Amino acid sequence: MNTLFTKNVNAKNRIVFILVLSLFSIMEAQEFPKILSDKQTSTTHYLPDFSYAGYEYGEQPISRSKGKIILATDFGVIPNDGLDDTKALKKAMEVANKTDGTAILQLPAGRIILSEILYVERSHFVLRGTGTGVSGSEIYFPRPLMYVKDPEDLKELREYLIKFDKRQREKENNIDLPFSQYAWSGGFIWTRVPGVRVKSYLKKYERPYNVLAKVHEGKRGDYTFTVSDVKGLKKGDVVVLQLFNKQGEKGIVIKDLYKGCDVKVGSHHWMFPDLPIVRQQVEIVNVSKNKITIKTPLTIDVKPEYEAQLSEWKHLEQVGIEHIKLTFTPNVRIAHHVERGNNGIFLTRVFNSWVNDIVIENADSGILTEEIANVTIQNITLKGTNIAHYTVAMAGVHNILAQNIRVYNKAEHPLSFNTFSTKNVYHNCEVFRDPILDQHSGANHQNLFDKITVHVLPSEKRSYPLFAGGGAPYWKPSHGAYNTFWNIKVHFLSGLDSEAPFLLYGMKDGVHARLIGIHGNNPLNIKYEPESYKEFINKPLHSVPSLYEYQLNKRLNKK
Structure with missing residues (x-):
């Protein structure tokens, strides 16, 4: 019983x-947000799949590379002796470049002094320290890049700045000074493919693309498109899809980028018809007759009315920079765009690579990027007394995952999606001073701010320009369609004497943005124009705290 x-x-x-x-x-x-759960809502309000961002498309953890370990101390690097280690580091790098297989240049614990650029020019290479704590590896830069011999890679940029008289003009501050070549380029640790141009500035330096196939037609979000010829293509190739605007100011590709919204479109969208206005690095997974299947979805329709092609993309692979502190000397800020060049890492032309566990102090720009794809930048702390230009910036890049970024110092653009950036993600980041979620113009579209915390010192006006967009007028609007903000937490530090709604504003030309789960420790009003989709305002997203993680888990569980 x-x-x-x-x-x-x-x-x-x-x-x-x-x-x-x-x-x-x-x-x-x-x-559950309707944009994910309700079919009619998700059909009407397109939400990109951001899950392919990062190293190995998010499908594998960052590589714990095993290979030939090259000890920097074997070449004369002596930490903590107060002497310059540049020549010794360069010797170690020369040996690493000649090493077969994966080469790991191991830095010792303690302070190392570097006063020239250290170029990383090979695949399957790791620059590794012993950590960022008191017993870790520190690279100290006694002077900025302005005292280094002018890099050949920036020759075109220097000519451009002079030819077009690029200057920082602030009448109220009696400032009329030329732009620095290091305002948005260059770094003391610099990845590059030797002799390969990274960014276009002047027509005289243009060279024909190595076109592998003409692309005819494809649909946004699909993985397959038709091409003219598949003879030069094979499974595993990593190439660049380039879309051009050959139709001038009224080009169809412009309408597709901005969905016909009533926004002023800058002249750079049509003044350079031989330069791609949309580019996307793609990995080919199948070739069949006149059809190509790629690993990642198309960001935009490919239509017969405008020109599109697959071209060669020269790059490095499996490059890692990890477990290092980078320290610059404190300096007084002169003006915006007049930075001296306290720039840490400059990533160009890398694919399936990473930067991990880096502390950067007193940088003008901590990590700059250009022409990279599927890179994870994670566990980065930025601090110091200097006012920075950028912290970890994304420019001309595709499928980059920047996660666990902590910004303690003041910066012009704390988190920034810049020109030609597509399908990139800032995930689980925190900005402690004067936060701006910057979208810097230049046909950037379909980027994600995901699970971000910002700390705001409230003003008496009870408003704050969290969504202010930077960039030059000739590259406006601030962004194309479907840039997304997901589960953004706004923490007001003090001074809230009432519970009246606090206005977050700053964006007047950001078309078809998605703002889901913007919330804080005070009620919020959101002003974001034009044609933005809003949901879960003043509600944290407990059901889907991270869109990137949700989409990644959903995709991987389908396999």
Whole structure:
């Protein structure tokens, strides 16, 4: 009888447990954003798939590379002796460049002094320190890049700045000074493919693309498109898809980027018809007749009305920079764009690579990027007394994942999606001073701010320009369609003497943005124009705290 009673109780408990689970499931369903759960909403308001961002498309952890370890100390690097280690580091790098297989240049614990650029020019290479703590590896830069011999790679940029008289003019501050070549380029640790141009500035330096196939037609979000010829293409190739605007100011590609919204479009969208206005690095996974299948979805329709092509993309692979502190000397800020060149890392032309566990102090720009794809930049701390231009910036890049970024110092553009950036993600980042979620113009589209925390010192006006967009007028609007803000937490530091709504503003020409889960420790009003989609305003997203993680898990679980 006792056994029967126990069985009945257990059965009842199971029923109660199932009912509780069902109740929680219903509650979760109620909390689920409509843009994910409601078919009509998701069809009307397109939401990109951001899950392919990062190293190996997010499918593999960052490589714990094993290979030939090259000790920097074997070449004369002596930490903590107060002497310059540049020549010794360069010797070690020369040996690393000649090493077969994966080469790991291991830095010792302690302070190392570097006063020239250290170029990384090979694939399967890791620059590794011993950590960022008190017993870690520190690279100290006693002077900025302005005292280094002018890099040949920036020759075109220097000519451009002079030819077009690029200057920082601030009448109220009596400033009329030429732009620095290091305002948005260059770094003391610099990845590059030797002799390969990274960014276009002047027509005289243009060279024909190595075109592998003309692309005819494809749909946004699809993985397959038709091409003219597949003879030069094979599975595993990593190439660049280039879309051009050959139709001038009224070009169809411009309409597609901005979805016909009534925004002023800058002249750079049509003044350079031989330069791609949209580019996307793609990996080919299948070649069949006149069809190409790629690993990642198309960001935009490919239409017969405008020109599109697949071209060669020269790059490095499996490059890592990790477990290092980078320290610059404190300096007084002169003006915006007049930075001296306290720039840490400059990533160009790398694919399936990473930067991990880096502390950067007193930089003008911590990590700059150009022409890279599927790179993870994670566990980065930026601090110091200097006012920075950029912290970890994304420019001309595709599928970059920047996660666990902590910004403690003041910066012009704390987190920034810049020109030609597509499908990139800032994930689980935090900005502690004067935060701006910057979208810097230049046909950037389909980028994601995901699970970001910002700390705001409130003004008496009860408003703050969190969404202010930078960039030159000739590259406006601030961004194309479908840039997304997901689960953004706004922490007001002090001075809130009432619970009246606080206005977040700053964007007047950011078309078709998605703002889901913007919330804080005070009620918010959001002003974001034009044609933005808003949901879960003043509600944290418990059901889907991270869009990137949600989409990645969903994609991987389907496999």
